[in-house]
Amino acid sequence: MKVSITVNGKEHHSDVEPRTLLVHYIREVLGLTGTNVGCDSSSCGACTIHMNGEAVKSCTILAVQADGAKLTTIEGLAKDGVMHPMQTAFMENHGLQCGYCTPGMVMAAIGLLNENPKPTEEQVRVGLEGNLCRCTGYHNIVKSVLAAAGSK
Amino acid sequence: MIPAAFDYKRASSAAEAISLVGQYGSDAKFLAGGHSLLPLMKLRLAQPAMLIDIGRVKDLSYIKDAGKHIAIGALTRHMDVETSKVLHEHAPLLSHAAAHVGDSQVRHRGTIGGSIAHADPASDLPATTLALGATYVVQGPKGQREIAAAKFFKGFLESDLAADEMLVEIRVPKMQGAGWSFQKFNRRAQDWAIVGVAAWRRKNEAGVALVNMGSTPILATSVAGALAKGASVGDAAALASNEADPQSDLNASTEYRKHLASVLVRRALEDASK
Numbered sequence: 001m002k003v004s005i006t007v008n009g010k011e012h013h014s015d016v017e018p019r020t021l022l023v024h025y026i027r028e029v030l031g032l033t034g035t036n037v038g039c040d041s042s043s044c045g046a047c048t049i050h051m052n053g054e055a056v057k058s059c060t061i062l063a064v065q066a067d068g069a070k071l072t073t074i075e076g077l078a079k080d081g082v083m084h085p086m087q088t089a090f091m092e093n094h095g096l097q098c099g100y101c102t103p104g105m106v107m108a109a110i111g112l113l114n115e116n117p118k119p120t121e122e123q124v125r126v127g128l129e130g131n132l133c134r135c136t137g138y139h140n141i142v143k144s145v146l147a148a149a150g151s152k
Numbered sequence: 153m154i155p156a157a158f159d160y161k162r163a164s165s166a167a168e169a170i171s172l173v174g175q176y177g178s179d180a181k182f183l184a185g186g187h188s189l190l191p192l193m194k195l196r197l198a199q200p201a202m203l204i205d206i207g208r209v210k211d212l213s214y215i216k217d218a219g220k221h222i223a224i225g226a227l228t229r230h231m232d233v234e235t236s237k238v239l240h241e242h243a244p245l246l247s248h249a250a251a252h253v254g255d256s257q258v259r260h261r262g263t264i265g266g267s268i269a270h271a272d273p274a275s276d277l278p279a280t281t282l283a284l285g286a287t288y289v290v291q292g293p294k295g296q297r298e299i300a301a302a303k304f305f306k307g308f309l310e311s312d313l314a315a316d317e318m319l320v321e322i323r324v325p326k327m328q329g330a331g332w333s334f335q336k337f338n339r340r341a342q343d344w345a346i347v348g349v350a351a352w353r354r355k356n357e358a359g360v361a362l363v364n365m366g367s368t369p370i371l372a373t374s375v376a377g378a379l380a381k382g383a384s385v386g387d388a389a390a391l392a393s394n395e396a397d398p399q400s401d402l403n404a405s406t407e408y409r410k411h412l413a414s415v416l417v418r419r420a421l422e423d424a425s426k
Contacts, residue, residue: 001160018160018203040153041191042258043342054231054260060190061261064160065183065207108257115256129341130255 008076045131055111095144226265333423389418
């Protein structure tokens with residue numbers, strides 16, 4: 001089936017099988033491998049991207065469902081070689097250890113701040129409940145998000 | 153995990169979706185947000201030959217004040233139920249429960265109609281709408297019919313929906329200031345409830361429904377009946393499992409679930425009585 005999907009500002013036209021998952025479309029068809037597949041069952045959040053401005057889990061969406069949508073992946077955050085403030089905050093606050101959950105965490109965290117620009121620590125923790133860090137490095141992830149929000 | 157191959161059609165209206173499902177029969181499934189169906193398809197627990205995508209039927213996404221009840225379009229997303237001012241005012245139990253479905257990414261995609269039509273006893277919204285005495289409006293080739301939530305759930309993932317019918321609206325009676333509580337007991341964030349309770353109370357009137365306490369969401373009529381006769385919260389809560397038939401699984405034994413249900417119903421009723 002023919003789909004037209006805009007990813008990081010660039011429109012792509014592709015012919016996909018209906019069963020193609022959006023995360024596989026992003027990684028394998030477009031070659032954007034920053035978005036990771038973790039649990040593959042909408043639990044871990046490693047595959048989090050933005051679809052029409054909202055954080056979603058791309059392992060549980062079909063590429064055909066995203067036909068006509070505007071997506072942003074981790075690769076689309078930096079502008080002219082300058083990192084997004086959330087990426088900078090993760091770097092400065094050591095918000096990553098092995099890095100596997102990081103793209104999803106950063107995308108979920110930006111989505112969280114879009115909906116709640118000045119969250120409390122509790123709201124950050126609850127707001128990121130859909131993202132798991134296998135290193136259990138939550139402390140500095142929460143710190144990074146609060147720093148990006150200017151809450152701390 | 154990639155689902156088995158299927159054919160895919162997109163419907164632009166409820167009528168078109170029903171006409172399509174009429175052509176393909178029981179081999180077809182409706183796809184709304186996909187957050188219940190796609191995980192099952194990846195695991196081959198569901199293997200429909202045809203998916204009819206209703207996710208673009210925009211006129212089924214709404215929350216309206218309809219006088220005595222609030223009308224919610226079946227394709228309204230959990231996030232919109234969670235943040236609706238109309239529901240905050242007239243059915244706060246429902247918007248609160250919607251905020252406990254999955255996580256925010258899931259709530260951006262999953263729909264209230266999808267969750268109810270999926271009829272999973274472990275899901276939060278089937279039991280919550282059951283406690284509230286909701287009516288579901290379903291549409292088939294011959295038009296619409298209304299089904300009381302108490303008569304909708306027939307078995308594990310089974311409902312009164314015929315293969316060629318689609319859930320189109322959920323009607324939730326206004327709570328009229330009733331006290332309410334939603335108790336969800338789980339071991340990890342974003343998990344399904346091991347046991348959950350949705351309850352409201354106004355003087356001697358009450359509605360209590362249980363999550364994950366049988367093959368369907370369970371209406372705890374004994375609890376409401378005892379409260380109507382003036383029983384204490386503790387005595388009423390002891391009857392929590394009268395209508396239930398919980399299974400043992402890796403999270404909890406049958407006995408543990410029954411005990412937990414009594415504890416959570418008591419907490420819910422205390423909370424709703426404040």
